Amino acid sequence: MLGMKSIEENLPSDRFIRVHRSFIVNPAKISVVGWSHIGFDGNIYNPVNETYIEIYQKYIEGNFV
16 A cells, blocks of 8 residues: 555656645645645645645745735
Protein backbone atom coordinates (compact mmCIF):
# COMPACT_ATOMS: atom_id res chain seq x y z
CA MET A 1 0.00 0.00 0.00
CA LEU A 2 1.29 3.46 -0.92
CA GLY A 3 1.56 6.09 1.77
CA MET A 4 0.75 9.75 1.22
CA LYS A 5 4.46 10.67 1.22
CA SER A 6 5.11 8.23 -1.62
CA ILE A 7 2.13 9.52 -3.58
CA GLU A 8 3.23 13.12 -3.00
CA GLU A 9 6.74 12.36 -4.23
CA ASN A 10 5.37 10.83 -7.45
CA LEU A 11 3.05 13.71 -8.32
CA PRO A 12 4.38 16.76 -10.19
CA SER A 13 5.08 19.41 -7.53
CA ASP A 14 4.09 22.23 -9.88
CA ARG A 15 0.56 20.79 -10.18
CA PHE A 16 -0.17 19.44 -6.68
CA ILE A 17 0.33 20.65 -3.11
CA ARG A 18 -0.07 18.82 0.15
CA VAL A 19 -2.33 20.72 2.54
CA HIS A 20 -3.01 18.07 5.18
CA ARG A 21 -1.62 14.72 6.18
CA SER A 22 -4.58 13.16 4.36
CA PHE A 23 -5.00 15.54 1.41
CA ILE A 24 -2.98 16.39 -1.69
CA VAL A 25 -4.81 18.79 -3.98
CA ASN A 26 -4.59 20.28 -7.44
CA PRO A 27 -4.43 24.05 -6.79
CA ALA A 28 -6.00 24.79 -10.18
CA LYS A 29 -9.24 23.27 -8.89
CA ILE A 30 -9.44 25.43 -5.73
CA SER A 31 -12.40 27.83 -5.85
CA VAL A 32 -12.55 28.99 -2.20
CA VAL A 33 -9.54 30.08 -0.16
CA GLY A 34 -9.73 30.44 3.60
CA TRP A 35 -7.14 30.70 6.35
CA SER A 36 -7.45 27.08 7.42
CA HIS A 37 -9.45 25.50 4.62
CA ILE A 38 -9.82 25.33 0.87
CA GLY A 39 -12.92 24.66 -1.17
CA PHE A 40 -13.73 23.26 -4.54
CA ASP A 41 -16.72 23.51 -6.86
CA GLY A 42 -19.61 21.59 -5.41
CA ASN A 43 -18.96 22.86 -1.86
CA ILE A 44 -16.31 20.29 -1.02
CA TYR A 45 -14.02 21.68 1.69
CA ASN A 46 -10.69 20.35 2.90
CA PRO A 47 -8.80 21.52 5.97
CA VAL A 48 -5.29 22.92 5.76
CA ASN A 49 -3.15 21.43 8.53
CA GLU A 50 -0.64 23.51 10.53
CA THR A 51 2.17 21.29 9.28
CA TYR A 52 1.50 22.38 5.70
CA ILE A 53 0.32 25.96 6.31
CA GLU A 54 3.61 27.51 5.14
CA ILE A 55 3.44 25.70 1.78
CA TYR A 56 -0.21 26.67 1.45
CA GLN A 57 0.50 30.33 2.30
CA LYS A 58 3.30 30.51 -0.28
CA TYR A 59 0.93 29.15 -2.89
CA ILE A 60 -1.78 31.67 -1.95
CA GLU A 61 0.65 34.59 -1.98
CA GLY A 62 2.05 33.56 -5.35
CA ASN A 63 -1.30 33.03 -7.00
CA PHE A 64 -3.98 35.16 -5.34
CA VAL A 65 -2.29 38.28 -3.97
